[in-house]
Amino acid sequence: MPFVFKSKKISADTEKETKIHPAGAWKNYSKVRRINAEQCRNQIGNKIIDVENISLSYENKAVVNNLSFQVYQGDYFCIVGENGSGKTTLLDALLGLKKPDCGKIDLLDSLKRNDIGFLPQHTEVQRDFPATVFEIVMSGCIGRHSKGPFLSKNDRQTAFTNMEKLGITSLSSRSYRELSGGQQQRVLLARALCSATRVLMLDEPVTGLDPKAASDMYSLVHDINKKEGITIIMISHDISSVLKYASHVLCLDRSKYFFGPVENFIKYRDKACEKQYGDDALYGNSDAYKFGGTDIN
Amino acid sequence: MNNLFIFLTVKQNVFSKLSEYFSFSFVRYAFIVAILISLCSALLGVSLVLKRYSMIGDGLSHVAFGAGAVSAVVGVAGMTLTLPVTVVTAIFLLKSGGRKKIMGDAAIAMLSAGALAMGYLLLNITNTSSSNLSGDVCTSLFGSTSILTLSRSDVNLCFVLCAAVILFFVLCYNRMFSLTFDERFAGATGINVGLYNLLTAIITATVIVVGMKLAGALLISALIIFPPMAAMRICKSYRSVILTSALISVFCAFTGLILAVLYETPVGASIVCVNLCALIFFSLLGFLKKKIRNTEI
Numbered sequence: 084m085p086f087v088f089k090s091k092k093i094s095a096d097t098e099k100e101t102k103i104h105p106a107g108a109w110k111n112y113s114k115v116r117r118i119n120a121e122q123c124r125n126q127i128g129n130k131i132i133d134v135e136n137i138s139l140s141y142e143n144k145a146v147v148n149n150l151s152f153q154v155y156q157g158d159y160f161c162i163v164g165e166n167g168s169g170k171t172t173l174l175d176a177l178l179g180l181k182k183p184d185c186g187k188i189d190l191l192d193s194l195k196r197n198d199i200g201f202l203p204q205h206t207e208v209q210r211d212f213p214a215t216v217f218e219i220v221m222s223g224c225i226g227r228h229s230k231g232p233f234l235s236k237n238d239r240q241t242a243f244t245n246m247e248k249l250g251i252t253s254l255s256s257r258s259y260r261e262l263s264g265g266q267q268q269r270v271l272l273a274r275a276l277c278s279a280t281r282v283l284m285l286d287e288p289v290t291g292l293d294p295k296a297a298s299d300m301y302s303l304v305h306d307i308n309k310k311e312g313i314t315i316i317m318i319s320h321d322i323s324s325v326l327k328y329a330s331h332v333l334c335l336d337r338s339k340y341f342f343g344p345v346e347n348f349i350k351y352r353d354k355a356c357e358k359q360y361g362d363d364a365l366y367g368n369s370d371a372y373k374f375g376g377t378d379i380n
Numbered sequence: 381m382n383n384l385f386i387f388l389t390v391k392q393n394v395f396s397k398l399s400e401y402f403s404f405s406f407v408r409y410a411f412i413v414a415i416l417i418s419l420c421s422a423l424l425g426v427s428l429v430l431k432r433y434s435m436i437g438d439g440l441s442h443v444a445f446g447a448g449a450v451s452a453v454v455g456v457a458g459m460t461l462t463l464p465v466t467v468v469t470a471i472f473l474l475k476s477g478g479r480k481k482i483m484g485d486a487a488i489a490m491l492s493a494g495a496l497a498m499g500y501l502l503l504n505i506t507n508t509s510s511s512n513l514s515g516d517v518c519t520s521l522f523g524s525t526s527i528l529t530l531s532r533s534d535v536n537l538c539f540v541l542c543a544a545v546i547l548f549f550v551l552c553y554n555r556m557f558s559l560t561f562d563e564r565f566a567g568a569t570g571i572n573v574g575l576y577n578l579l580t581a582i583i584t585a586t587v588i589v590v591g592m593k594l595a596g597a598l599l600i601s602a603l604i605i606f607p608p609m610a611a612m613r614i615c616k617s618y619r620s621v622i623l624t625s626a627l628i629s630v631f632c633a634f635t636g637l638i639l640a641v642l643y644e645t646p647v648g649a650s651i652v653c654v655n656l657c658a659l660i661f662f663s664l665l666g667f668l669k670k671k672i673r674n675t676e677i
């Protein structure tokens with residue numbers, strides 16, 4: 084599926100290139116908002132996450148510097164960037180697993196940590212753990228009712244509903260370690276959905292999935308975003324799906340950050356490609372190579 | 381016919397011998413403590429094994445031996461010195477056990493050998509006159525008879541500690557599952573990971589120090605590792621692993637202690653050998669189960 088740049092859609096007064104500086108990007112963003120009001124209307128909710136000038140580091144090795152962005156209820160927010168650019172670290176900070184060195188992350192509009200669901204990056208979960216699918220999905224319910232030590236009937240119901248959504252009900256008593264990678268990914272997504280009442284954070288959800296499973300995953304996430312109004316924050320390397328589904332993009336690349344609606348990202352990306360910045364040419368520029376191959380059949 | 385007769389008389393002998401033994405309070409104490417300790421060690425073991433912290437358990441028991449030697453030299457009674465030292469070491473080890481796997485491995489090996497050497501050396505230097513040094517060391521390393529010399533207050537202390545540990549594992553069952561399976565997710569759903577790791581460290585140290593009375597410093601880690609490993613051969617859900625592991629552990633401790641009392645074999649070694657048999661038995665069972673399932677398909 085070759086994708087088409089849609090940059091022509093953007094009207095003349097947003098033509099000015101989005102500044103790398105997040106504040107500039109934000110100004111531009113509000114302009115685009117007015118222009119594309121119709122397109123965006125169903126997406127404008129309250130501001131729920133406000134990240135202001137945060138810096139993140141590991142043992143004095145800086146990973147993210149001075150980054151600001153905002154997330155609104157109902158956004159489909161994608162984070163892109165090359166390996167090691169600090170996407171997972173940023174997500175950790177949003178989840179409250181890592182303290183920023185400076186700056187602050189505000190959860191607004193009475194968003195609480197246990198309204199957030201989380202699908203970790205593929206490699207991190209133990210592969211040979213003796214647990215059934217149901218037990219794992221249920222463990223997503225723990226955070227949302229922190230009252231008693233035991234899980235309730237309500238939680239079982241939530242777990243079943245989410246397993247149904249992902250089509251893994253028939254696996255419910257199977258052992259997690261006997262499942263294929265794609266099935267395991269579904270189980271972990273069901274678990275994430277159990278704890279996601281308002282926000283769902285996904286760290287490279289399609290790694291290791293075949294193209295069909297990947298597109299299923301994308302349309303499922305899209306449905307969750309549109310039908311249930313759950314805000315999606317997704318880290319992805321799959322640039323064509325980002326362009327297809329995202330409403331906003333944050334691009335982390337070494338010292339340059341881009342943040343803005345997806346239309347501006349397309350333009351930003353075009354520019355970088357045109358300039359042929361060497362390896363600075365924007366991330367995801369391998370599409371020409373991908374589609375340039377010859378078909379053996 | 382003859383054989384049966386002999387068998388019956390032997391059996392009668394065994395029972396009369398046992399009922400005779402059980403009339404002594406110290407034998408009853410020994411059985412109560414053995415069952416409590418084996419229950420705790422099995423519950424703890426599941427978490428430790430699944431988190432790949434088995435080596436930490438082993439290292440800690442050596443540290444406990446070293447601390448025990450020091451407290452014997454200084455002349456402090458019972459666990460007053462051993463328990464705090466082991467707890468502090470456990471906290472330190474489990475804290476640093478995160479990313480640096482290889483370093484952690486070597487560090488633990490060094491720590492165990494160092495503590496063992498230091499303890500033995502201290503005992504040797506300070507104990508020039510006594511003739512029974514090797515007997516003392518043997519007791520604390522292999523726990524040969526110390527379980528049969530418990531006083532009433534020892535039993536009470538063991539009872540309180542073990543009850544606390546068991547209560548913890550029952551009340552925090554769901555949280556411990558989530559933490560063991562995926563610590564980052566657990567943290568993201570609002571479980572206080574640091575607190576639970578701290579509690580796990582304290583419990584590990586407690587179980588080891590208390591359990592040394594039963595099996596000695598060198599063998600206590602076997603009581604922690606064997607039952608979960610055996611249970612994992614046949615169980616596929618977390619709950620069944622926990623329950624089976626607890627059953628195996630209690631059964632093996634009971635059988636081992638009976639054998640030790642009847643045939644005057646060392647207690648710790650007998651229990652560990654019964655555990656080993658259980659592991660072999662369950663491995664065979666798991667193998668057969670797999671075979672049967674394969675032929676069914």
Ligand SMILES: Nc1ncnc2c1ncn2[C@@H]1O[C@H](COP(=O)(O)OP(=O)(O)OP(=O)(O)O)[C@@H](O)[C@H]1O
Nearest residue numbers: 141146164165166167168169170171172173204479
């Ligand atoms: N626990 C850690 N300790 C020290 N450094 C770390 C740690 N985790 C990540 N880093 C470093 O921080 C940087 C960012 O890592 P991060 O995992 O956030 O990258 P990423 O953008 O998610 O990459 P990928 O696309 O491969 O998932 C990397 O250079 C990495 O080496």
Ligand SMILES: [Mg+2]
Nearest residue numbers: 170171204286
């Ligand atoms: Mg990552």
